Amino acid sequence: MEIDVGNALASVASPGVSRDSLERLDERVARAHERIEAGRAEGEHGYAALELPVETDPEPIHGAVDSLEIDPEALVTVGIGGSALGAKTLVDALGSGEVETVFLDNVDPDWVSRRLANLPLERTAVNVVSRSGTTAETLANFLVVREAMEETGVDWTDRTVVTTGESGPLAELADGHDLPKLAVPDGVPGRFSALSPVGLFAPAVCGHDIEAILDGARAERETLSGSLFSCPAYAYGATTYALETRGASVNAMMPYAESLETFAEWFAQLWAESLGKDGLGQAPVRALGATDQHSQLQRYRAGPRDTLVTFVTPRERGEREIPDAGIEDLDYLSGAGLEELIDAEFEATEASLAAAGRPTVRLEIDSVDARSVGGLLYGMEAACVLAGELAGISAFDQPAVEWAKRATRGLLGGGEFAESEAVAEKTELRIGGPSGASMR
Amino acid sequence: MEIDVGNALASVASPGVSRDSLERLDERVARAHERIEAGRAEGEHGYAALELPVETDPEPIHGAVDSLEIDPEALVTVGIGGSALGAKTLVDALGSGEVETVFLDNVDPDWVSRRLANLPLERTAVNVVSRSGTTAETLANFLVVREAMEETGVDWTDRTVVTTGESGPLAELADGHDLPKLAVPDGVPGRFSALSPVGLFAPAVCGHDIEAILDGARAERETLSGSLFSCPAYAYGATTYALETRGASVNAMMPYAESLETFAEWFAQLWAESLGKDGLGQAPVRALGATDQHSQLQRYRAGPRDTLVTFVTPRERGEREIPDAGIEDLDYLSGAGLEELIDAEFEATEASLAAAGRPTVRLEIDSVDARSVGGLLYGMEAACVLAGELAGISAFDQPAVEWAKRATRGLLGGGEFAESEAVAEKTELRIGGPSGASMR
Numbered sequence: 111m112e113i114d115v116g117n118a119l120a121s122v123a124s125p126g127v128s129r130d131s132l133e134r135l136d137e138r139v140a141r142a143h144e145r146i147e148a149g150r151a152e153g154e155h156g157y158a159a160l161e162l163p164v165e166t167d168p169e170p171i172h173g174a175v176d177s178l179e180i181d182p183e184a185l186v187t188v189g190i191g192g193s194a195l196g197a198k199t200l201v202d203a204l205g206s207g208e209v210e211t212v213f214l215d216n217v218d219p220d221w222v223s224r225r226l227a228n229l230p231l232e233r234t235a236v237n238v239v240s241r242s243g244t245t246a247e248t249l250a251n252f253l254v255v256r257e258a259m260e261e262t263g264v265d266w267t268d269r270t271v272v273t274t275g276e277s278g279p280l281a282e283l284a285d286g287h288d289l290p291k292l293a294v295p296d297g298v299p300g301r302f303s304a305l306s307p308v309g310l311f312a313p314a315v316c317g318h319d320i321e322a323i324l325d326g327a328r329a330e331r332e333t334l335s336g337s338l339f340s341c342p343a344y345a346y347g348a349t350t351y352a353l354e355t356r357g358a359s360v361n362a363m364m365p366y367a368e369s370l371e372t373f374a375e376w377f378a379q380l381w382a383e384s385l386g387k388d389g390l391g392q393a394p395v396r397a398l399g400a401t402d403q404h405s406q407l408q409r410y411r412a413g414p415r416d417t418l419v420t421f422v423t424p425r426e427r428g429e430r431e432i433p434d435a436g437i438e439d440l441d442y443l444s445g446a447g448l449e450e451l452i453d454a455e456f457e458a459t460e461a462s463l464a465a466a467g468r469p470t471v472r473l474e475i476d477s478v479d480a481r482s483v484g485g486l487l488y489g490m491e492a493a494c495v496l497a498g499e500l501a502g503i504s505a506f507d508q509p510a511v512e513w514a515k516r517a518t519r520g521l522l523g524g525g526e527f528a529e530s531e532a533v534a535e536k537t538e539l540r541i542g543g544p545s546g547a548s549m550r
Numbered sequence: 551m552e553i554d555v556g557n558a559l560a561s562v563a564s565p566g567v568s569r570d571s572l573e574r575l576d577e578r579v580a581r582a583h584e585r586i587e588a589g590r591a592e593g594e595h596g597y598a599a600l601e602l603p604v605e606t607d608p609e610p611i612h613g614a615v616d617s618l619e620i621d622p623e624a625l626v627t628v629g630i631g632g633s634a635l636g637a638k639t640l641v642d643a644l645g646s647g648e649v650e651t652v653f654l655d656n657v658d659p660d661w662v663s664r665r666l667a668n669l670p671l672e673r674t675a676v677n678v679v680s681r682s683g684t685t686a687e688t689l690a691n692f693l694v695v696r697e698a699m700e701e702t703g704v705d706w707t708d709r710t711v712v713t714t715g716e717s718g719p720l721a722e723l724a725d726g727h728d729l730p731k732l733a734v735p736d737g738v739p740g741r742f743s744a745l746s747p748v749g750l751f752a753p754a755v756c757g758h759d760i761e762a763i764l765d766g767a768r769a770e771r772e773t774l775s776g777s778l779f780s781c782p783a784y785a786y787g788a789t790t791y792a793l794e795t796r797g798a799s800v801n802a803m804m805p806y807a808e809s810l811e812t813f814a815e816w817f818a819q820l821w822a823e824s825l826g827k828d829g830l831g832q833a834p835v836r837a838l839g840a841t842d843q844h845s846q847l848q849r850y851r852a853g854p855r856d857t858l859v860t861f862v863t864p865r866e867r868g869e870r871e872i873p874d875a876g877i878e879d880l881d882y883l884s885g886a887g888l889e890e891l892i893d894a895e896f897e898a899t900e901a902s903l904a905a906a907g908r909p910t911v912r913l914e915i916d917s918v919d920a921r922s923v924g925g926l927l928y929g930m931e932a933a934c935v936l937a938g939e940l941a942g943i944s945a946f947d948q949p950a951v952e953w954a955k956r957a958t959r960g961l962l963g964g965g966e967f968a969e970s971e972a973v974a975e976k977t978e979l980r981i982g983g984p985s986g987a988s989m990r
Contacts, residue, residue, distance in 0.1 A: 112983030122977050129979075191844025205664070216841045217895070219870035219888035220918070221808035224645070244879050247840060250872045250891055253883075257873040279877040300844075333982065342982035359856055360800065360833045368661035379845035386849020393800045393849060393857060395835050400687060401656045403954060404631025404740075405819035409826020409833060411950035416799055417833060430659035432690045433697040437719045439684050442964030443693075448659035450962065451690055455657070458957035461973040465953060474983070478660070510851035513905060514843060517898035522890065524882030533901040537562050539569075542773065542782035543552030543914070 111330060111482070111489045113342040114472040115349045117460065123469035124415060125356035127349060132338065135500075139348050140336040142499035147334075156506025159302035159491060160334070162295065163327035163484075166306050168320050170292060174307075175314050177290040179268035182235035184210040185315050186255060189239035189308075190247045191215075192300020193273075195376045196309030196487070197239075200323065202372040203483045207316045214251045222251060226258050234259075236270040237311055241294040243278030246518065273308055299506050301380050304487050319480045326484030334492060343489040346471065347496030350418060353469055354392050354501075358418040361392040362410060365422035366399035366456045369478050373422070374398065377490055384494050384505040391503075392418070399423075400455040407459065411466045419463060419470045422486065423456050426477040551770060551922070551929045553782040554912040555789045557900065563909035564855060565796035567789060572778065575940075579788050580776040582939035587774075596946025599742035599931060600774070602735065603767035603924075606746050608760050614730040614747075615754050619708035622675035624650040625755050626695060629679035629748075630687045631655075632740020633713075635816045636749030636927070637679075640763065642812040643923045647756045654691045662691060666698050674699075676710040677751055681734040683718030686958065713748055739946050741819050744927050759920045766924030774932060783929040786911065787936030790858065793909055794832050794941075798858040801832040802850060805862035806839035806896045809918050813862070814838065817930055824934050824945040831943075832858070839863075840895040847899065851906045859903060859910045862926065863896050866917040 120126035127135075149157025158165075187197055194215040201211050212225055236255060240248045259266040272284040273292040284291040292307035303309060305327050310320045333341045338348040350361060361381060363374040378394035385391035397406050399421070410417050427449040434444040443451070463470050473489075475482035498505030513529055520530025560566035567575075589597025598605075627637055634655040641651050652665055676695060680688045699706040712724040713732040724731040732747035734740075743749060745767050750760045773781045778788040790801060801821060803814040818834035825831035837846050839861065850857050867889040874884040883891070903910050913929075915922035938945030953969055960970025 112980060114978055114980045116977035116979040119977060119979060190841060195845070216808050216838070217888045217892045218806075218808040218867070219892070220868040222888060223868060223870050246880075246883060246891065247895075249875065249877075249880055250883055250888060253873045253875055254870060254888065279875070279879060283877075339981060345981040359854055362833075366658075368656050368658040375845075382846045382849040382853075383844075386846075386853035388852070389854055391849050391853040393802075393833065393835060393853070394846075395833060398656070401630060403951060404823075405635070405815075406822045406826075406834075407954065408948045408950045409822040409831050411953070412828070413822075413826035413831040413833070414799055414829055427658070428660040428663060430663050430694060433693045435689065435693055435719070437689075437723075439719060440686075440689055442959065442962050443686060443690055446962055448657045448662060448690060448694070451686065451958075452657045452659070454958045454961040455687075455954070457973050458954040458961060458969070461957055461969070461976065462950075462954040464976065465969075465972055466950070508848045510848045510902075510906070511843060513851070514847065514895070514898040514902040517901055518891075518894045519882065521894040521898060522882050522886055529898070529901070529905070532905055533897050536901065536904065537556035537559060538554055539556040539559060540552060540554045541779060541785040 111342045111485050112474045113345050115345055117464045118349050118353060118418070118469040118471050122464050123467050125353055125358050126469050127352040127356065131352060135348050135352055136338050138500060139338045139344055139496065142496055143334065143336045145499055146495060153297060155297045156299060158295065158297040160331065160495065162298065162305040163324050163331050163488060165295065166310070166324060168324065171307050171310050171314050171320060174271045174290040174292055174311060178235050180233055180235060182209055182269065182315060183230050183233035184212065185235045185237065185312060186212045186214060186229065187237045187239065187312055188214045188248055188252045188255060190245060191379065192303055193239040193248065193308060195379055196304025197312035199304065199372045199376040200309055200313040200483065201316055203369050203478055204313060204318050204480060209316045211312060211316065214255070217247045217250055222254060226255065231259055231262050231264050234269070235315065236266065237273060238270065238280065239273040239308055240280055241275045241300065243274050243280030271311060273311065301383055302491055305484065322480035323484035326481035327488035330485040330488040330492070343492035344496050346473070346489065347493035348500065349471060350392065351497045351500040353418050357416055358469060359392055360395060360417040362395040362397045362406065362417055362419045364397035364399050364402065364419055366452060367424055367478050368398065370422055371398050380490060380494050383508045385497055385501065385503060387503055387510065390501055399459065400452055403455060403459055410468060411463055415468070417468065420473065421456065421460060421470060422473045422475065424475050424477045551782045551925050552914045553785050555785055557904045558789050558793060558858070558909040558911050562904050563907050565793055565798050566909050567792040567796065571792060575788050575792055576778050578940060579778045579784055579936065582936055583774065583776045585939055586935060593737060595737040596739060596742070598735065598737040600771065600935065602738065602745040603764050603771050603928060605735065606750070606764060608764065610732060611747050611750050611754050611760060614711045614732055614751060617730040618675050620673055620675060622649055622709065622755060623670050623673035624652065625675045625677065625752060626652045626654060626669065627677045627679065627752055628654045628688055628692045628695060630685060631819060632743055633679040633688065633748060635819055636744025637752035639744065639812045639816040640749055640753040640923065641756055643809050643918055644753060644758050644920060649756045651752060651756065654695070657687045657690055662694060666695065671699055671702050671704050674709070675755065676706065677713060678710065678720065679713040679748055680720055681715045681740065683714050683720030711751060713751065741823055742931055745924065762920035763924035766921035767928035770925040770928040770932070783932035784936050786913070786929065787933035788940065789911060790832065790933070791937045791940040793858050797856055798909060799832055800835060800857040802835040802837045802846065802857055802859045804837035804839050804842065804859055806892060807864055807918050808838065810862055811838050820930060820934050823948045825937055825941065825943060827943055827950065830941055839899065840892055843895060843899055850908060851903055855908070857908065860913065861896065861900060861910060862913045862915065864915050864917045
């Protein structure tokens with residue numbers, strides 16, 4: 111990964127960060143790096159994520175793939191949030207090959223039923239992923255999948271891999287049915303687990319080189335050092351931190367590659383759950399180049415000066431020539447390739463934001479391949495950890511999501527919780543519908 | 551569509567709008583409505599969009615479907631931005647039935663090649679959509695599709711429908727090959743064209759009841775009136791405007807239905823291109839319930855007080871029972887359905903944001919059906935037009951995207967443009983890669 115923060119400098123953009131400010135910030139980066147190094151060395155909660163490229167053993171993952179008693183046409187991954195997004199990001203980036211991949215990461219009954227109805231169940235493998243083994247959405251969906259298989263006479267126990275913590279209902283289930291079990295690594299929050307069995311099993315089923323993914327991450331790990339000027343990941347974390355303190359409360363992640371659309375979604379989780387606390391944290395927005403030039407770009411160029419646009423662009427792409435149209439107005443496209451068109455659109459969009467004085471950052475990768483994507487994910491994780499250190503925030507917890515979990519459980523009769531009682535006290539001001547406007 | 555803005559009131563949330571402020575704002579809503587009425591009556595540019603439910607004639611759309619000389623297994627829609635998102639939203643919401651739908655709305659060569667390689671070209675219909683007939687991305691992709699068909703001996707002229715303006719290269723192409731032509735309605739910007747042939751052809755090919763879509767939109771149009779307290783669409787437009795002026799610079803659109811994920815993307819374009827100008831405009835963020843509770847929710851509850859979360863929730867869903875797990879900790883799920891789980895998660899999330907004093911708005915629809923979705927799209931368009939009036943912004947242009955279009959054209963040798971020369975003058979501060987840190 112290479113980064114270019116030139117268009118985030120105060121000489122180009124507002125908000126922007128001056129070269130002098132970056133130099134001063136670099137002293138704090140050095141101290142933050144010491145803190146991060148100590149956390150890594152001790153395998154401290156969260157910091158352990160930055161050791162995954164060297165800690166993750168690919169052998170059990172290959173073993174779990176080999177243990178499937180079918181040659182799968184489809185793979186259903188049942189998980190939600192960090193238990194699904196890493197694997198989905200890797201599979202969408204690298205392609206799913208001959209295997210149809212489905213991620214059951216929502217509990218919408220219509221959608222779940224439709225997805226299951228369209229699957230070749232007798233040739234479908236299952237990976238159920240939950241550290242605690244009690245995640246309501248994941249367990250509910252897994253029970254639905256299991257029943258659907260049983261109802262069609264398919265033995266779910268010969269094609270199910272369980273990814274979970276050391277104990278809990280899923281671990282017990284795996285032991286009871288002698289299912290292959292992969293470990294959710296200790297001390298690593300879900301959103302940082304892409305480079306562990308949580309993220310790597312699905313790409314392995316699709317035939318991807320998971321060693322290359324880890325190798326790319328290891329190369330990025332080697333760059334972690336006490337200066338943002340020698341570490342692309344830290345340069346990104348420090349620049350986004352500096353821009354946020356100067357007013358960039360929105361971070362639009364805009365890869366110029368269709369296959370990285372899910373990466374932008376993964377980034378949104380990483381950024382929002384890790385840094386969105388104590389009244390701080392950029393709002394991550396998923397965008398996609400070139401498509402969203404025709405959607406979000408208007409606001410980024412002419413709306414409030416509150417947005418950093420982060421581009422990800424591969425240096426190499428496939429080629430696809432644009433045939434001659436025989437239309438005068440389109441002569442300039444003839445003989446070019448789609449790859450030249452999308453690259454020109456990227457450069458034009460980057461320049462158009464600079465011309466309007468809006469900050470952008472460019473992340474360059476060699477191509478959308480296993481090694482580069484592994485490095486990209488690791489780089490964003492390290493950037494996020496650094497940004498948390500600089501902001502004085504604990505990047506590894508997500509306390510604000512617990513309230514709704516307790517309320518949900520209470521609403522479904524799973525216990526008495528003050529939170530579920532609060533649901534009934536909602537203030538209403540309704541307009542439309544059978545009753546017209548009314549206030550309670 | 552019914553709206554509940556109770557959780558956006560100042561008594562619940564900060565930022566929030568007091569009941570008194572809403573009453574005062576209602577006088578401005580009345581004046582804005584007069585302006586909108588005048589624009590609609592005169593078919594004025596942009597305002598014409600609000601007349602589409604009564605102006606759109608479904609007959610030519612059915613005629614174009616009937617004119618296809620194949621019974622399509624797949625439909626490729628070639629368009630970008632507003633020329634694709636309305637149709638994609640409707641097809642994703644209502645399902646594509648027996649027809650595989652592909653939207654070529656990006657110029658990524660790897661992705662385009664992969665999509666084409668997987669299509670049954672001899673049973674694939676094509677809809678190419680561009681008002682001007684010169685949109686670079688759309689024309690490039692259309693030429694690629696046409697060539698791929700020619701190379702496999704498929705006659706593209708017997709299954710291609712052209713949706714375009716009265717003149718231009720695409721109109722000429724249609725006339726030259728005697729292709730069925732659908733009209734992009736006059737005076738309607740692309741992002742407001744979902745309820746015209748631009749948005750309705752694809753759902754018609756998939757067998758959906760496009761009259762019901764228009765019917766739902768007509769019902770919403772009937773509610774437009776001089777008071778936000780009697781019009782759900784205006785209540786949404788006025789509330790979002792009031793919240794933006796009080797600090798809610800981010801609007802996270804979070805439908806609790808997997809099939810409405812693309813609707814959130816459509817909304818993002820509508821909101822960003824219409825309202826993101828003159829230094830104003832909320833940053834629209836696409837979210838999805840319940841999935842993004844495990845991703846974005848942390849920030850919305852505990853990050854900066856800059857975000858309005860807009861929920862869309864259907865009153866009716868399909869059912870899917872959660873089987874008994876025989877696991878004590880999960881007993882509360884047994885006998886419930888996925889529909890109860892997702893509904894409980896929605897109510898819990900809404901209440902959790904209220905408990906943290908964060909503003910939310912709830913949009914309720916009957917179910918994700920043709921009539922309700924038609925009403926939802928129309929309601930959001932009317933809300934957007936009203937918000938533009940209140941902010942003193944022209945909602946119907948998108949001047950900030952022109953710069954990059956000229957730069958792209960210049961970069962590809964399509965003429966001399968000052969914009970493309972600016973691209974070469976980029977400020978660089980590179981870190982990583984072969985050269986290490988460097989500044990130019």
